[in-house]
Amino acid sequence: MLIKQLSVFMENRQGRLEEVSEVLSKNDVNITSFSLADTSEYGLLRMIVDNPMRGRNVLKEAGFSAMLSDVIAVKLPHEVGALNKIMKVLEKENIEYIYVLATGEHPSLIIKADNLESTIKNLKENHFSLFGEEAYTINNK
Protein backbone atom coordinates (compact mmCIF):
# COMPACT_ATOMS: atom_id res chain seq x y z
CA MET A 1 0.00 0.00 0.00
CA LEU A 2 2.45 2.57 -1.16
CA ILE A 3 1.47 5.81 -2.76
CA LYS A 4 3.45 8.20 -4.92
CA GLN A 5 4.64 11.48 -3.57
CA LEU A 6 5.74 14.28 -5.87
CA SER A 7 8.85 16.16 -4.66
CA VAL A 8 10.34 19.33 -6.10
CA PHE A 9 13.69 20.98 -5.44
CA MET A 10 13.35 24.71 -4.94
CA GLU A 11 15.95 27.37 -4.36
CA ASN A 12 15.29 29.71 -1.51
CA ARG A 13 14.28 32.70 -3.57
CA GLN A 14 11.24 34.78 -4.06
CA GLY A 15 8.38 33.44 -6.11
CA ARG A 16 9.47 29.84 -6.50
CA LEU A 17 6.53 28.36 -4.62
CA GLU A 18 4.23 30.53 -6.69
CA GLU A 19 5.79 29.20 -9.90
CA VAL A 20 5.48 25.56 -8.85
CA SER A 21 1.85 25.96 -7.88
CA GLU A 22 1.13 27.84 -11.09
CA VAL A 23 2.59 25.07 -13.25
CA LEU A 24 0.46 22.50 -11.43
CA SER A 25 -2.67 24.60 -11.51
CA LYS A 26 -2.38 25.40 -15.23
CA ASN A 27 -2.05 21.71 -15.93
CA ASP A 28 -5.01 20.84 -13.79
CA VAL A 29 -3.09 18.93 -11.15
CA ASN A 30 -4.73 19.18 -7.76
CA ILE A 31 -2.59 19.32 -4.64
CA THR A 32 -4.20 17.22 -1.95
CA SER A 33 -1.59 17.90 0.68
CA PHE A 34 1.94 19.18 0.94
CA SER A 35 4.81 19.85 3.26
CA LEU A 36 7.70 22.22 2.75
CA ALA A 37 11.07 21.28 4.19
CA ASP A 38 13.52 24.13 4.23
CA THR A 39 17.24 24.56 4.74
CA SER A 40 19.09 27.87 4.62
CA GLU A 41 19.68 27.56 0.91
CA TYR A 42 16.97 25.45 -0.63
CA GLY A 43 13.61 23.92 0.04
CA LEU A 44 11.98 20.61 -0.73
CA LEU A 45 8.32 20.68 -1.56
CA ARG A 46 6.69 17.30 -1.02
CA MET A 47 3.18 16.85 -2.30
CA ILE A 48 0.38 14.36 -2.61
CA VAL A 49 -1.41 15.23 -5.85
CA ASP A 50 -4.31 13.75 -7.74
CA ASN A 51 -2.14 12.82 -10.72
CA PRO A 52 1.45 12.28 -9.60
CA MET A 53 2.80 11.29 -13.03
CA ARG A 54 1.34 14.29 -14.80
CA GLY A 55 2.53 16.52 -11.94
CA ARG A 56 6.07 15.29 -12.37
CA ASN A 57 6.07 15.63 -16.13
CA VAL A 58 4.71 19.15 -16.22
CA LEU A 59 7.17 20.31 -13.55
CA LYS A 60 10.07 18.76 -15.44
CA GLU A 61 8.94 20.43 -18.62
CA ALA A 62 8.91 23.71 -16.73
CA GLY A 63 12.54 23.10 -15.75
CA PHE A 64 12.17 21.92 -12.17
CA SER A 65 13.93 18.95 -10.61
CA ALA A 66 10.92 16.84 -9.71
CA MET A 67 10.67 13.21 -8.72
CA LEU A 68 8.23 10.61 -7.50
CA SER A 69 8.93 8.53 -4.44
CA ASP A 70 7.05 5.93 -2.46
CA VAL A 71 5.46 6.88 0.83
CA ILE A 72 2.85 5.48 3.17
CA ALA A 73 -0.45 7.21 3.92
CA VAL A 74 -1.89 6.01 7.18
CA LYS A 75 -5.25 6.82 8.77
CA LEU A 76 -5.42 7.90 12.37
CA PRO A 77 -8.40 7.74 14.71
CA HIS A 78 -9.72 11.17 15.66
CA GLU A 79 -8.91 10.94 19.36
CA VAL A 80 -6.48 12.00 22.03
CA GLY A 81 -3.32 9.89 22.03
CA ALA A 82 -3.64 8.70 18.44
CA LEU A 83 -0.31 10.26 17.37
CA ASN A 84 1.40 8.89 20.44
CA LYS A 85 0.03 5.45 19.70
CA ILE A 86 1.38 5.35 16.17
CA MET A 87 4.73 6.74 17.29
CA LYS A 88 5.03 3.91 19.78
CA VAL A 89 4.43 1.45 16.99
CA LEU A 90 7.04 3.13 14.79
CA GLU A 91 9.53 3.63 17.60
CA LYS A 92 12.11 1.31 16.12
CA GLU A 93 11.68 2.34 12.51
CA ASN A 94 13.96 4.87 10.90
CA ILE A 95 11.55 7.58 9.79
CA GLU A 96 12.88 10.14 7.29
CA TYR A 97 9.94 12.51 7.49
CA ILE A 98 6.27 12.72 8.39
CA TYR A 99 3.61 15.24 7.53
CA VAL A 100 -0.12 15.53 7.71
CA LEU A 101 -2.38 14.49 4.87
CA ALA A 102 -5.26 16.89 4.83
CA THR A 103 -8.47 14.94 4.61
CA GLY A 104 -11.98 15.94 5.48
CA GLU A 105 -12.82 13.31 8.04
CA HIS A 106 -9.75 11.56 9.27
CA PRO A 107 -6.48 13.10 10.24
CA SER A 108 -3.87 11.10 8.36
CA LEU A 109 -0.12 11.01 8.09
CA ILE A 110 2.27 10.70 5.19
CA ILE A 111 5.32 8.73 6.29
CA LYS A 112 8.65 8.12 4.60
CA ALA A 113 10.77 5.48 6.31
CA ASP A 114 14.01 3.70 5.49
CA ASN A 115 12.35 0.36 5.14
CA LEU A 116 8.85 1.01 3.89
CA GLU A 117 7.82 -2.64 3.74
CA SER A 118 8.61 -3.35 7.33
CA THR A 119 6.89 -0.13 8.36
CA ILE A 120 3.73 -1.17 6.51
CA LYS A 121 3.82 -4.63 8.05
CA ASN A 122 4.28 -3.13 11.46
CA LEU A 123 1.40 -0.69 11.02
CA LYS A 124 -0.93 -3.40 9.76
CA GLU A 125 -0.11 -5.73 12.60
CA ASN A 126 -1.06 -2.91 14.91
CA HIS A 127 -4.40 -2.41 13.12
CA PHE A 128 -3.71 0.88 11.43
CA SER A 129 -5.43 1.30 8.11
CA LEU A 130 -3.60 2.69 5.14
CA PHE A 131 -4.72 4.70 2.18
CA GLY A 132 -4.21 3.45 -1.29
CA GLU A 133 -4.38 5.61 -4.39
CA GLU A 134 -7.68 7.04 -3.19
CA ALA A 135 -5.48 9.39 -1.14
CA TYR A 136 -4.64 11.31 -4.33
CA THR A 137 -8.18 12.47 -4.82
CA ILE A 138 -9.49 12.30 -1.31
CA ASN A 139 -10.49 15.96 -1.36
CA ASN A 140 -11.62 16.17 -4.98
CA LYS A 141 -15.25 17.16 -5.19
Next chain:
Amino acid sequence: MEQSNTEGKKKMIWNETKECMSRDEMSNLQGVRLKKMVKNVYHSVEFYRKKMQEIGLEPGDIASIEDITKLPFTTKDDLRDTYPFGLFAVPDSEVVRVHASSGTTGKATVVGYTRRDIENWSECVARVLAMAGVRKSDKIQVSYGYGLFTGGLGLHYGAENLGATVIPMSSGNTKKQITMMEDFGCAAIACTPSYLLHLTEALEDSGAIERIKLRAAVLGAEPWTDQMREDIEKRLGIHAHDIYGLSEIMGPGVAADCEYHKGLHFYADHFIPEVLNPETLKPCKEGETGELVITPITKEALPLFRYRTKDLTSIAYEPCECGRTLPRISRFTGRTDDMLIIRGVNIFPSQVEAALLDVSETSPHYLLIVDRVGNLDTLEVWVEVEERFFSDEIRKLEDLTKKITQILQQALGIAPKVKLVEPRSIERSEGKAKRVIDKRKLF
Protein backbone atom coordinates in the same frame (compact mmCIF):
# COMPACT_ATOMS: atom_id res chain seq x y z
CA MET B 1 51.64 56.15 11.87
CA GLU B 2 52.24 57.88 8.49
CA GLN B 3 55.35 56.13 7.13
CA SER B 4 57.23 56.94 10.33
CA ASN B 5 58.96 53.56 10.36
CA THR B 6 60.47 54.01 6.94
CA GLU B 7 62.45 57.19 7.24
CA GLY B 8 66.22 57.27 7.10
CA LYS B 9 66.61 53.68 5.92
CA LYS B 10 68.58 53.72 2.69
CA LYS B 11 67.70 50.86 0.43
CA MET B 12 70.52 48.95 -1.13
CA ILE B 13 70.92 47.37 -4.53
CA TRP B 14 71.80 43.76 -3.83
CA ASN B 15 73.63 43.00 -7.06
CA GLU B 16 74.60 46.28 -8.66
CA THR B 17 76.54 44.63 -11.50
CA LYS B 18 73.50 42.74 -12.72
CA GLU B 19 70.75 45.14 -11.75
CA CYS B 20 72.39 48.24 -13.21
CA MET B 21 74.23 46.99 -16.34
CA SER B 22 73.75 48.79 -19.64
CA ARG B 23 71.23 47.46 -22.10
CA ASP B 24 73.98 46.33 -24.48
CA GLU B 25 75.82 44.47 -21.74
CA MET B 26 72.56 42.80 -20.72
CA SER B 27 71.79 41.74 -24.30
CA ASN B 28 75.27 40.26 -24.65
CA LEU B 29 74.95 38.35 -21.39
CA GLN B 30 71.50 37.08 -22.36
CA GLY B 31 72.79 36.03 -25.77
CA VAL B 32 75.67 34.03 -24.29
CA ARG B 33 73.42 32.35 -21.75
CA LEU B 34 70.65 31.64 -24.26
CA LYS B 35 73.09 30.04 -26.69
CA LYS B 36 74.52 27.81 -23.98
CA MET B 37 71.05 26.89 -22.73
CA VAL B 38 69.68 25.94 -26.15
CA LYS B 39 72.69 23.75 -26.87
CA ASN B 40 72.32 22.01 -23.55
CA VAL B 41 68.55 21.53 -23.90
CA TYR B 42 68.93 20.15 -27.41
CA HIS B 43 71.19 17.42 -26.10
CA SER B 44 69.34 16.62 -22.88
CA VAL B 45 65.59 17.10 -23.44
CA GLU B 46 64.03 14.87 -26.07
CA PHE B 47 60.83 16.94 -26.17
CA TYR B 48 62.68 20.07 -27.32
CA ARG B 49 65.10 18.20 -29.58
CA LYS B 50 62.13 16.79 -31.50
CA LYS B 51 60.42 20.17 -31.63
CA MET B 52 63.58 21.78 -32.98
CA GLN B 53 64.09 19.04 -35.52
CA GLU B 54 60.49 19.41 -36.71
CA ILE B 55 61.09 23.04 -37.60
CA GLY B 56 64.65 22.46 -38.84
CA LEU B 57 66.30 24.41 -36.06
CA GLU B 58 69.78 23.53 -34.84
CA PRO B 59 71.52 24.71 -31.69
CA GLY B 60 74.01 26.59 -33.88
CA ASP B 61 71.18 28.74 -35.26
CA ILE B 62 70.87 30.47 -31.90
CA ALA B 63 73.80 32.88 -31.65
CA SER B 64 72.38 35.98 -29.99
CA ILE B 65 69.38 37.33 -28.15
CA GLU B 66 67.64 38.29 -31.42
CA ASP B 67 67.49 34.61 -32.36
CA ILE B 68 65.12 33.88 -29.49
CA THR B 69 62.15 34.34 -31.84
CA LYS B 70 63.26 31.23 -33.73
CA LEU B 71 62.59 29.03 -30.72
CA PRO B 72 59.30 27.17 -30.29
CA PHE B 73 56.92 28.12 -27.49
CA THR B 74 56.17 26.10 -24.35
CA THR B 75 52.74 25.98 -22.70
CA LYS B 76 51.36 24.62 -19.46
CA ASP B 77 49.88 21.78 -21.52
CA ASP B 78 53.40 20.73 -22.53
CA LEU B 79 54.26 20.37 -18.85
CA ARG B 80 51.10 18.33 -18.31
CA ASP B 81 51.79 16.09 -21.29
CA THR B 82 55.29 15.33 -20.01
CA TYR B 83 54.14 14.92 -16.38
CA PRO B 84 55.89 14.59 -14.04
CA PHE B 85 59.56 14.97 -15.02
CA GLY B 86 59.57 14.75 -18.83
CA LEU B 87 61.06 18.22 -19.39
CA PHE B 88 63.82 17.91 -16.79
CA ALA B 89 67.22 18.46 -18.35
CA VAL B 90 69.35 16.87 -15.63
CA PRO B 91 69.60 13.38 -14.12
CA ASP B 92 67.65 12.73 -10.88
CA SER B 93 70.89 12.89 -8.92
CA GLU B 94 71.16 16.61 -9.72
CA VAL B 95 67.61 17.51 -8.68
CA VAL B 96 67.44 18.69 -5.08
CA ARG B 97 63.83 19.84 -4.89
CA VAL B 98 60.47 19.82 -6.65
CA HIS B 99 57.49 22.12 -6.31
CA ALA B 100 54.08 21.78 -7.90
CA SER B 101 51.18 24.00 -8.83
CA SER B 102 47.71 23.31 -10.14
CA GLY B 103 47.40 22.12 -13.68
CA THR B 104 44.43 22.89 -15.87
CA THR B 105 42.90 19.50 -15.19
CA GLY B 106 43.46 16.93 -12.49
CA LYS B 107 47.23 16.72 -12.81
CA ALA B 108 49.63 19.08 -11.11
CA THR B 109 52.37 20.98 -12.92
CA VAL B 110 55.64 19.72 -11.47
CA VAL B 111 58.83 21.77 -11.51
CA GLY B 112 62.36 20.86 -10.38
CA TYR B 113 65.50 22.59 -9.16
CA THR B 114 69.19 21.78 -8.98
CA ARG B 115 71.38 23.14 -6.20
CA ARG B 116 72.45 25.96 -8.55
CA ASP B 117 68.79 26.72 -9.39
CA ILE B 118 68.01 27.15 -5.70
CA GLU B 119 71.04 29.46 -5.37
CA ASN B 120 69.91 31.59 -8.29
CA TRP B 121 66.38 31.70 -6.94
CA SER B 122 67.67 32.78 -3.51
CA GLU B 123 69.74 35.46 -5.25
CA CYS B 124 66.69 36.85 -7.05
CA VAL B 125 64.59 36.89 -3.88
CA ALA B 126 67.45 38.54 -1.95
CA ARG B 127 67.48 41.30 -4.61
CA VAL B 128 63.75 41.83 -4.03
CA LEU B 129 64.10 41.94 -0.25
CA ALA B 130 67.05 44.35 -0.43
CA MET B 131 65.01 46.52 -2.79
CA ALA B 132 62.22 46.52 -0.19
CA GLY B 133 64.72 47.73 2.42
CA VAL B 134 65.11 44.47 4.33
CA ARG B 135 68.57 44.16 5.95
CA LYS B 136 70.66 41.46 7.61
CA SER B 137 69.71 42.64 11.07
CA ASP B 138 65.97 42.42 10.32
CA LYS B 139 63.48 39.74 11.13
CA ILE B 140 61.17 38.71 8.32
CA GLN B 141 57.96 36.84 8.78
CA VAL B 142 57.31 34.49 5.87
CA SER B 143 53.55 34.00 5.86
CA TYR B 144 53.21 32.37 2.47
CA GLY B 145 52.22 28.72 2.56
CA TYR B 146 55.15 26.31 2.92
CA GLY B 147 55.03 23.13 0.89
CA LEU B 148 54.56 22.34 -2.77
CA PHE B 149 53.63 25.99 -3.33
CA THR B 150 56.76 28.01 -4.16
CA GLY B 151 55.87 31.04 -2.02
CA GLY B 152 56.96 29.90 1.44
CA LEU B 153 60.25 28.18 0.65
CA GLY B 154 61.12 30.69 -2.09
CA LEU B 155 60.98 33.68 0.26
CA HIS B 156 62.53 31.61 3.04
CA TYR B 157 65.70 30.77 1.12
CA GLY B 158 65.96 34.29 -0.31
CA ALA B 159 65.71 35.87 3.14
CA GLU B 160 68.33 33.48 4.51
CA ASN B 161 70.58 34.31 1.58
CA LEU B 162 70.24 37.99 2.44
CA GLY B 163 71.14 37.14 6.01
CA ALA B 164 67.92 38.23 7.66
CA THR B 165 66.30 36.19 10.42
CA VAL B 166 63.45 34.15 8.99
CA ILE B 167 60.30 33.47 10.99
CA PRO B 168 58.79 30.60 8.97
CA MET B 169 55.16 31.21 9.94
CA SER B 170 53.48 29.78 6.83
CA SER B 171 49.93 30.89 6.14
CA GLY B 172 46.95 31.06 8.48
CA ASN B 173 46.59 31.36 12.24
CA THR B 174 46.23 35.13 12.29
CA LYS B 175 46.38 35.43 16.07
CA LYS B 176 49.77 33.73 16.25
CA GLN B 177 51.05 35.78 13.31
CA ILE B 178 50.25 38.95 15.26
CA THR B 179 51.82 37.70 18.49
CA MET B 180 55.08 36.81 16.72
CA MET B 181 55.11 40.04 14.73
CA GLU B 182 54.76 42.05 17.91
CA ASP B 183 56.96 39.98 20.24
CA PHE B 184 59.82 39.48 17.75
CA GLY B 185 59.65 42.99 16.34
CA CYS B 186 59.47 41.77 12.74
CA ALA B 187 60.58 44.42 10.24
CA ALA B 188 59.18 42.72 7.17
CA ILE B 189 56.51 40.29 6.10
CA ALA B 190 56.05 38.27 2.93
CA CYS B 191 52.55 37.03 2.10
CA THR B 192 49.64 37.62 -0.28
CA PRO B 193 48.29 41.19 -0.36
CA SER B 194 44.82 40.04 0.63
CA TYR B 195 46.18 38.20 3.65
CA LEU B 196 48.14 41.27 4.76
CA LEU B 197 44.94 43.32 4.54
CA HIS B 198 43.26 40.71 6.70
CA LEU B 199 46.16 40.86 9.18
CA THR B 200 46.00 44.67 9.14
CA GLU B 201 42.38 44.57 10.20
CA ALA B 202 43.18 42.15 13.01
CA LEU B 203 46.13 44.34 14.08
CA GLU B 204 43.86 47.39 14.17
CA ASP B 205 41.20 45.56 16.16
CA SER B 206 43.63 44.26 18.76
CA GLY B 207 45.50 47.55 19.08
CA ALA B 208 48.78 45.73 18.34
CA ILE B 209 49.21 47.99 15.32
CA GLU B 210 50.62 50.66 17.66
CA ARG B 211 53.33 48.31 18.93
CA ILE B 212 54.62 46.49 15.85
CA LYS B 213 57.86 47.48 14.11
CA LEU B 214 56.93 46.47 10.58
CA ARG B 215 58.62 48.55 7.82
CA ALA B 216 58.21 46.58 4.65
CA ALA B 217 56.02 44.01 2.98
CA VAL B 218 56.79 41.89 -0.06
CA LEU B 219 53.46 40.82 -1.48
CA GLY B 220 52.54 38.60 -4.37
CA ALA B 221 51.06 35.34 -5.65
CA GLU B 222 47.84 37.12 -6.63
CA PRO B 223 46.85 40.21 -8.58
CA TRP B 224 46.32 43.44 -6.68
CA THR B 225 45.94 47.12 -7.40
CA ASP B 226 47.79 50.35 -6.58
CA GLN B 227 44.83 51.37 -4.45
CA MET B 228 45.28 48.24 -2.36
CA ARG B 229 48.97 49.01 -1.99
CA GLU B 230 48.29 52.57 -0.89
CA ASP B 231 45.69 51.35 1.58
CA ILE B 232 48.13 48.84 3.08
CA GLU B 233 50.98 51.37 3.21
CA LYS B 234 48.86 54.02 4.87
CA ARG B 235 47.25 51.81 7.47
CA LEU B 236 50.42 50.00 8.48
CA GLY B 237 52.85 52.86 7.88
CA ILE B 238 55.10 50.67 5.72
CA HIS B 239 56.37 50.31 2.17
CA ALA B 240 54.73 47.51 0.23
CA HIS B 241 56.31 45.88 -2.82
CA ASP B 242 54.87 43.70 -5.53
CA ILE B 243 56.74 40.47 -6.23
CA TYR B 244 56.00 38.39 -9.32
CA GLY B 245 56.85 34.88 -10.23
CA LEU B 246 55.47 31.56 -11.33
CA SER B 247 56.62 28.09 -10.47
CA GLU B 248 57.13 27.08 -14.10
CA ILE B 249 59.84 29.73 -14.38
CA MET B 250 61.15 29.55 -10.79
CA GLY B 251 58.70 30.90 -8.24
CA PRO B 252 58.42 34.36 -6.66
CA GLY B 253 61.36 36.62 -7.52
CA VAL B 254 61.18 36.78 -11.32
CA ALA B 255 60.36 40.49 -11.01
CA ALA B 256 59.45 43.02 -8.31
CA ASP B 257 58.91 46.74 -7.93
CA CYS B 258 61.13 49.28 -6.16
CA GLU B 259 60.05 52.20 -3.99
CA TYR B 260 59.07 54.21 -7.12
CA HIS B 261 56.48 51.60 -8.11
CA LYS B 262 56.91 52.24 -11.83
CA GLY B 263 56.63 48.67 -12.92
CA LEU B 264 58.33 45.49 -11.75
CA HIS B 265 62.08 45.16 -12.35
CA PHE B 266 62.54 41.99 -14.32
CA TYR B 267 65.64 39.93 -13.56
CA ALA B 268 66.55 39.70 -17.21
CA ASP B 269 69.98 38.21 -16.54
CA HIS B 270 68.16 35.02 -15.50
CA PHE B 271 64.91 35.27 -17.44
CA ILE B 272 64.39 36.78 -20.87
CA PRO B 273 61.03 38.55 -21.06
CA GLU B 274 59.07 39.04 -24.27
CA VAL B 275 55.68 40.70 -24.54
CA LEU B 276 53.79 39.34 -27.52
CA ASN B 277 50.43 39.92 -29.09
CA PRO B 278 48.58 36.79 -27.89
CA GLU B 279 46.86 36.36 -31.26
CA THR B 280 49.67 36.98 -33.74
CA LEU B 281 52.52 36.12 -31.33
CA LYS B 282 54.44 39.07 -32.77
CA PRO B 283 56.33 41.34 -30.33
CA CYS B 284 54.38 44.24 -28.87
CA LYS B 285 55.87 47.72 -28.90
CA GLU B 286 57.32 49.11 -25.72
CA GLY B 287 54.39 50.05 -23.49
CA GLU B 288 51.87 48.03 -25.49
CA THR B 289 49.94 45.32 -23.63
CA GLY B 290 50.44 41.69 -24.58
CA GLU B 291 51.17 38.24 -23.20
CA LEU B 292 54.31 37.86 -21.12
CA VAL B 293 56.52 35.07 -22.49
CA ILE B 294 59.58 34.06 -20.47
CA THR B 295 62.70 32.06 -21.26
CA PRO B 296 64.65 31.13 -18.13
CA ILE B 297 68.24 31.11 -19.35
CA THR B 298 70.04 29.93 -16.24
CA LYS B 299 67.69 27.18 -15.10
CA GLU B 300 69.42 23.78 -15.05
CA ALA B 301 66.70 21.36 -13.98
CA LEU B 302 63.81 22.80 -15.96
CA PRO B 303 64.97 25.10 -18.76
CA LEU B 304 61.97 26.12 -20.87
CA PHE B 305 61.84 27.82 -24.27
CA ARG B 306 59.55 30.83 -24.42
CA TYR B 307 57.04 29.84 -21.76
CA ARG B 308 53.66 31.43 -22.35
CA THR B 309 52.59 32.80 -18.95
CA LYS B 310 49.14 33.93 -20.16
CA ASP B 311 49.65 37.00 -17.99
CA LEU B 312 48.93 40.29 -19.72
CA THR B 313 51.37 43.14 -19.19
CA SER B 314 53.55 45.67 -21.04
CA ILE B 315 57.28 46.22 -20.90
CA ALA B 316 59.49 49.34 -20.60
CA TYR B 317 63.27 49.47 -21.07
CA GLU B 318 64.02 52.97 -19.84
CA PRO B 319 66.23 52.96 -16.70
CA CYS B 320 64.37 53.55 -13.43
CA GLU B 321 64.86 56.49 -11.05
CA CYS B 322 66.13 54.00 -8.48
CA GLY B 323 69.22 53.38 -10.60
CA ARG B 324 68.27 49.95 -11.90
CA THR B 325 68.42 49.41 -15.65
CA LEU B 326 66.48 46.16 -15.75
CA PRO B 327 63.43 46.05 -18.03
CA ARG B 328 60.22 46.76 -16.15
CA ILE B 329 56.86 45.09 -16.61
CA SER B 330 53.66 46.92 -15.70
CA ARG B 331 51.15 45.65 -13.18
CA PHE B 332 49.20 42.84 -14.78
CA THR B 333 46.00 43.76 -16.52
CA GLY B 334 44.53 40.28 -16.71
CA ARG B 335 45.09 36.88 -18.24
CA THR B 336 44.52 35.37 -21.64
CA ASP B 337 42.95 32.26 -20.12
CA ASP B 338 40.37 31.64 -17.41
CA MET B 339 42.77 30.95 -14.56
CA LEU B 340 41.68 32.40 -11.22
CA ILE B 341 43.94 33.17 -8.30
CA ILE B 342 42.08 32.62 -5.05
CA ARG B 343 43.93 33.12 -1.78
CA GLY B 344 47.16 32.79 -3.76
CA VAL B 345 46.10 29.43 -5.19
CA ASN B 346 45.78 29.06 -8.97
CA ILE B 347 42.47 27.58 -10.00
CA PHE B 348 41.16 26.69 -13.42
CA PRO B 349 37.42 26.18 -13.94
CA SER B 350 38.34 23.03 -15.87
CA GLN B 351 39.70 21.55 -12.62
CA VAL B 352 36.25 21.93 -11.08
CA GLU B 353 34.74 20.26 -14.10
CA ALA B 354 37.19 17.35 -13.87
CA ALA B 355 36.57 16.96 -10.15
CA LEU B 356 32.80 16.95 -10.57
CA LEU B 357 33.19 13.91 -12.81
CA ASP B 358 33.99 12.07 -9.60
CA VAL B 359 30.45 12.80 -8.43
CA SER B 360 28.81 11.38 -11.53
CA GLU B 361 29.72 10.25 -15.01
CA THR B 362 28.80 13.46 -16.70
CA SER B 363 29.61 16.78 -15.13
CA PRO B 364 26.64 18.80 -13.90
CA HIS B 365 26.37 22.46 -14.79
CA TYR B 366 28.29 24.59 -12.35
CA LEU B 367 29.27 28.18 -11.70
CA LEU B 368 32.17 29.58 -9.69
CA ILE B 369 31.49 32.76 -7.78
CA VAL B 370 34.60 34.43 -6.48
CA ASP B 371 34.36 37.34 -4.09
CA ARG B 372 36.39 39.10 -1.46
CA VAL B 373 34.74 39.40 1.93
CA GLY B 374 36.65 41.14 4.72
CA ASN B 375 39.82 40.99 2.57
CA LEU B 376 39.67 37.23 2.23
CA ASP B 377 38.80 35.55 -1.02
CA THR B 378 35.75 33.36 -1.04
CA LEU B 379 34.86 30.70 -3.56
CA GLU B 380 31.29 29.56 -3.94
CA VAL B 381 30.50 26.72 -6.32
CA TRP B 382 26.94 26.44 -7.54
CA VAL B 383 25.94 23.03 -8.80
CA GLU B 384 22.68 22.40 -10.58
CA VAL B 385 20.61 19.66 -8.98
CA GLU B 386 19.63 17.60 -11.93
CA GLU B 387 17.19 14.77 -11.48
CA ARG B 388 19.90 12.17 -11.04
CA PHE B 389 21.21 14.00 -7.96
CA PHE B 390 17.83 14.85 -6.58
CA SER B 391 16.30 13.22 -3.55
CA ASP B 392 13.17 13.79 -1.53
CA GLU B 393 15.29 13.56 1.62
CA ILE B 394 17.17 16.59 2.94
CA ARG B 395 19.81 14.31 4.46
CA LYS B 396 20.74 12.92 1.04
CA LEU B 397 20.98 16.40 -0.43
CA GLU B 398 23.18 17.45 2.45
CA ASP B 399 25.37 14.40 1.89
CA LEU B 400 25.65 15.38 -1.75
CA THR B 401 26.75 18.90 -0.78
CA LYS B 402 29.35 17.47 1.59
CA LYS B 403 30.65 15.03 -0.99
CA ILE B 404 31.03 17.72 -3.65
CA THR B 405 32.76 20.01 -1.13
CA GLN B 406 35.26 17.30 -0.22
CA ILE B 407 36.02 16.37 -3.80
CA LEU B 408 36.55 20.00 -4.77
CA GLN B 409 38.70 20.71 -1.74
CA GLN B 410 40.96 17.82 -2.65
CA ALA B 411 41.19 18.89 -6.27
CA LEU B 412 41.64 22.63 -5.72
CA GLY B 413 43.51 22.84 -2.44
CA ILE B 414 41.02 25.28 -0.96
CA ALA B 415 37.58 24.62 0.51
CA PRO B 416 34.74 26.06 -1.54
CA LYS B 417 31.23 26.70 -0.30
CA VAL B 418 29.00 24.44 -2.35
CA LYS B 419 25.47 25.53 -3.08
CA LEU B 420 22.88 23.37 -4.80
CA VAL B 421 20.74 25.26 -7.27
CA GLU B 422 17.81 24.43 -9.54
CA PRO B 423 18.45 22.95 -12.96
CA ARG B 424 18.83 25.49 -15.75
CA SER B 425 19.20 28.30 -13.24
CA ILE B 426 22.82 28.89 -14.29
CA GLU B 427 22.88 31.20 -17.24
CA ARG B 428 23.91 29.76 -20.60
CA SER B 429 25.24 32.01 -23.28
CA GLU B 430 25.19 30.68 -26.84
CA GLY B 431 24.62 27.20 -25.49
CA LYS B 432 27.78 27.36 -23.42
CA ALA B 433 27.55 27.87 -19.70
CA LYS B 434 29.25 30.84 -18.12
CA ARG B 435 31.66 29.28 -15.64
CA VAL B 436 32.96 32.13 -13.52
CA ILE B 437 31.71 35.29 -11.89
CA ASP B 438 34.58 37.17 -10.28
CA LYS B 439 33.25 39.98 -8.13
CA ARG B 440 36.69 41.11 -6.98
CA LYS B 441 38.07 44.16 -8.75
CA LEU B 442 41.71 43.23 -9.10
CA PHE B 443 42.74 44.57 -12.46
